[in-house]
Amino acid sequence: MIFQKIARSIIKISFDFSIKIIESLNDMEPYKLKERKLSAMTDGTLGKAISNCLRDNNLSLVPGYESHDLKHVILGYEMTPVDEIRMQAFMLGNRNYTLPCFIILIFGMVLLPSKWSLFFKDFNKGRNAKPIALWSVEEYADKDLSVLQYEVFESASNPQNNINIVSIISYIAMFAGVFGMLFCLPFLFSVSVADLVGAGFPFVGGAILFIGGLNALSNVSRQH
Structure with a gap:
């Protein structure tokens, strides 16, 4: 809360x-x-x-x-x-x-x-x-x-409501991306440079995963 x-x-x-x-x-x-x-x-x-x-x-x-x-x-x-x-x-x-x-x-x-x-x-x-x-x-x-x-x-x-394999993979990628960003988020507030670097790259990777999955899902929706 x-x-x-x-x-x-x-x-x-x-x-x-x-x-x-x-x-x-x-x-x-x-x-x-x-x-x-x-x-x-x-x-x-x-x-x-x-x-x-x-x-x-x-x-x-x-x-x-x-x-x-x-x-x-x-x-x-x-x-x-x-x-x-x-x-x-x-x-x-x-x-x-x-x-x-x-x-x-x-x-x-x-x-x-x-x-x-x-x-x-x-x-x-x-x-x-x-x-x-x-x-x-x-x-x-x-x-x-x-x-x-x-x-x-x-x-x-x-x-x-048509869900195909591309949609399923897209949802998995989006979920994995957001989960990764949430996991790394606390470390981004650390005063340790090692933590910042170690969490920064996975956080960006999670964002890319999410955007990629969302973009693929959007392309699927345009085809219907």
Whole structure:
């Protein structure tokens, strides 16, 4: 329980710090104007829902990450540390093969091993939903939110349950990679150079195993 609290605090601090850096490096006035436009939209639209979500969580649009807020609203994931990781698991299953997505999910799996089954469910949910990685606020803000959600999830009634040997090997590689990273993690905080070197290489190897397995699993999902 204590480890879970520490892990969630680490995730939240990391995300908050990243946002502050992005905001400090950009002119935020155009994004504040965009927020005002979203807040003026009709109730029930995606734009209005995004505005309400930002207001309720005391957040602002972040340059380059407007579509991130769009996904939170459409998919129904809250803006909490755990739900942030869950959404990345969904998006990876949804064919969003980006480096930030991989990194955030690995970060979450290392710090929150008790949530692996939940992340896996989100990954499968993403596999069976309509791809939304390229959706933008500008294109969909004035659309009805409930209609968009139906459009995204209507294909979920035909889940892809076919598991072949490549999928099985991919899952084994992912499990082995995360297990290796978890095993090495305590040694990375050691003051001993020998421990750091001895644990550092296996930790990187575990990350490569996980990413390789996830990439193979993603390729399998594209073929169905």
